[in-house]
Amino acid sequence: MEKRIRVLVAKPGLDGHDRGAKVVARALRDAGFEVIYTGLRQTPEQIAEAALQEDVNVVAMSILSGAHAHIFPKVVNLLKGKGMDDVLVVGGGVIPESDIPALKAAGIAEVFTPGATTGTIIDFIKENVK
Amino acid sequence: MDIAQELLNGSKLALSRAITAIENEHDDAVDIMKKLYPHTGNAFVFGITGPPGAGKSTLTDKLAREYRLMGKTVGIIAIDPTSPFSGGAILGDRIRMNDLTLDEGVFIRSMGTRGSLGGLSRKTADAVKAMDAFGKDIIFIETVGVGQSEVDIVKAADTTMVVLVPGLGDDIQAIKAGILEIGDVFAINKADHEGADRLNVELNMMLDLGGMTKDWRPPIKQVVANQGQGVKELIITIEEHYAHLKTTGQLTTRRTERTKNEMLDILKNGIGTYITNHITASGQFDQYVKDVEDRRIDPYSVVNDLLKGMLK
Numbered sequence: 001m002e003k004r005i006r007v008l009v010a011k012p013g014l015d016g017h018d019r020g021a022k023v024v025a026r027a028l029r030d031a032g033f034e035v036i037y038t039g040l041r042q043t044p045e046q047i048a049e050a051a052l053q054e055d056v057n058v059v060a061m062s063i064l065s066g067a068h069a070h071i072f073p074k075v076v077n078l079l080k081g082k083g084m085d086d087v088l089v090v091g092g093g094v095i096p097e098s099d100i101p102a103l104k105a106a107g108i109a110e111v112f113t114p115g116a117t118t119g120t121i122i123d124f125i126k127e128n129v130k
Numbered sequence: 131m132d133i134a135q136e137l138l139n140g141s142k143l144a145l146s147r148a149i150t151a152i153e154n155e156h157d158d159a160v161d162i163m164k165k166l167y168p169h170t171g172n173a174f175v176f177g178i179t180g181p182p183g184a185g186k187s188t189l190t191d192k193l194a195r196e197y198r199l200m201g202k203t204v205g206i207i208a209i210d211p212t213s214p215f216s217g218g219a220i221l222g223d224r225i226r227m228n229d230l231t232l233d234e235g236v237f238i239r240s241m242g243t244r245g246s247l248g249g250l251s252r253k254t255a256d257a258v259k260a261m262d263a264f265g266k267d268i269i270f271i272e273t274v275g276v277g278q279s280e281v282d283i284v285k286a287a288d289t290t291m292v293v294l295v296p297g298l299g300d301d302i303q304a305i306k307a308g309i310l311e312i313g314d315v316f317a318i319n320k321a322d323h324e325g326a327d328r329l330n331v332e333l334n335m336m337l338d339l340g341g342m343t344k345d346w347r348p349p350i351k352q353v354v355a356n357q358g359q360g361v362k363e364l365i366i367t368i369e370e371h372y373a374h375l376k377t378t379g380q381l382t383t384r385r386t387e388r389t390k391n392e393m394l395d396i397l398k399n400g401i402g403t404y405i406t407n408h409i410t411a412s413g414q415f416d417q418y419v420k421d422v423e424d425r426r427i428d429p430y431s432v433v434n435d436l437l438k439g440m441l442k
Contacts (some may be wrong), residue, residue, distance in 0.1 A: 003154050004242070029218035050231050055146040
């Protein structure tokens with residue numbers, strides 16, 4: 001039996017900056033993960049449904065628009081509603097330190113802010129994926 | 131949960147988990163397949179292949195939408211290459227199909243090739259069966275971007291469509307063997323680009339050279355997938371081919387051939403596993419290797435002896 005870690009990389013919300021998400025997607029690929037890349041302007045509903053169909057282990061979202069406090073918890077709840085409560089949800093982007101405790105309380109496993117290395121992200125996923 | 135039963139009851143989560151079990155060769159994958167098998171054989175399996183960037187995903191998206199308007203449910207298996215170095219993959223076909231994600235009648239699954247070289251992943255056929263048992267009317271298989279010789283799709287699909295775009299080469303490319311031989315239907319995408327008419331002429335010449343003895347001369351349709359141009363006409367052609375397969379009995383012939391190939395594959399895998407577990411795992415095999423290396427015996431005689439022992 002061979003297990004591959006599958007990660008959905010998504011850009012929710014309305015900002016059009018996906019360079020960071022692409023860099024992360026590429027790094028995860030090189031770490032041996034299967035990365036399902038869904039591109040820009042995804043709604044929480046689209047992200048949760050794609051995660052279900054792709055049976056991913058991890059949902060990684062990048063957001064720069066400031067809507068993280070609304071969107072990240074919504075994705076977590078939608079995943080739970082679909083029976084995907086074992087998915088590791090992580091976020092990244094320009095996110096104020098002061099918002100992070102609330103995001104973690106809402107079920108976001110980790111939040112990576114500017115300066116985080118791809119190595120840190122990969123290690124976190126490897127250690128925490130279920 | 132009983133994945134197979136839940137899948138048959140219509141659970142998307144179960145379908146998704148079943149495909150994961152199949153892909154990862156979980157211990158319970160064979161049991162799941164055993165339970166699903168009686169419920170397969172109803173879907174129309176449609177293969178889409180062509181070079182990278184030809185517009186396979188975009189065209190799949192447009193065709194799937196059109197089939198949804200016709201009231202059909204759709205499964206899509208989109209395959210992208212796995213890195214031979216890291217084992218990782220970027221599966222990016224969904225980007226072109228995001229609007230289908232929330233359609234209840236569509237299920238899209240991306241798969242990495244995981245070492246398979248024929249344009250599909252090794253477990254594509256079983257993933258198709260899972261979607262078939264789930265009740266999808268039509269199942270699209272989108273291959274990786276292919277070059278000239280990745281032709282496994284013909285073994286997996288009822289109807290195969292080759293998508294081409296202008297500007298990739300002259301008419302010598304068109305008479306070479308390989309993917310141009312496997313199209314039941316051809317689509318020239320990006321037909322608004324320069325060179326589309328020339329490609330059309332060259333393809334027609336190629337097809338006329340070989341088409342005299344066949345009862346189906348593959349038609350060529352020009353489309354502009356990202357604008358939806360020509361998609362309705364293309365579906366009519368695809369459906370015509372499917373009807374042709376049915377009326378001529380070729381559908382049965384193709385599916386019989388597929389069943390035969392699949393059974394042979396399962397048998398070969400079983401024998402392969404037996405060899406790994408019973409022969410190469412033993413110390414005696416290593417001794418044989420040493421003997422062969424020292425030229426005390428030749429490998430052909432050794433294999434003969436081993437086979438005799440295995441088959442008695």
